Amino acid sequence: AIRMTQSPYSVSASTGDRVTITCRASQGISSDLAWYQQKPGKAPKLLIYGASTLQSGVPSRFSGSRSGTDFALTISGLQSEDFATYYCQQYYSYPFTFGPGTKVDI
């Protein structure tokens, strides 16, 4: 199975900050990577797919990038509603696997 790692485990930030979360795949997954946002007690919400394509309706302050097997999610200008846990997920091969998550809090 492809192992996904994320860093940092958690990040404390303030409104207006720029936050970058990284995700690394244990082997090549092309750009078959998605990012999800999850708030407590809620289902995950798709933010980005194809490593860098913004899902419809997601604010443009979210962006994604890829460099080889390293991926990044950047939030430019953190808003109060962005405090949540973020997961990366590869859909290149079965079993689909998620990263352990990164919690963004105040």
Next chain:
Amino acid sequence: EVQLVESGGGLVQPERSLRLSCTASGLSLGDYTMTWVRQAPGKGLEWVGFIRSKVIGETTEYAASVEGRFTISRDDSKNIVYLQMNSLKTEDTAVYYCARHLPGATRTYFDFWGQGTLVTVSS
């Protein structure tokens, strides 16, 4: 409005069985491969398995942790996908989500999720 609603969760003893349902409204479930993802309390997301749409074979894939114990099936006439869970273990305790893939495809992200149903396995 598109909705996926999971049901059937609850408290169950180890080694017993439970069947979860994922009922769709506002979409024709038959067009989609459907996945189950779970989340143990305070933990991350774990993919459980999926069932392909009928047009691409209605076959299934599972995570190693549930292979042989869990079975996913579908009834497109009722717009429902099921997760049959047998020989449950305490480590199966989690919120179970159903989610849809892009229409007609399998190796895709999950663009829409249900709200989840909690399964607690305990004696």
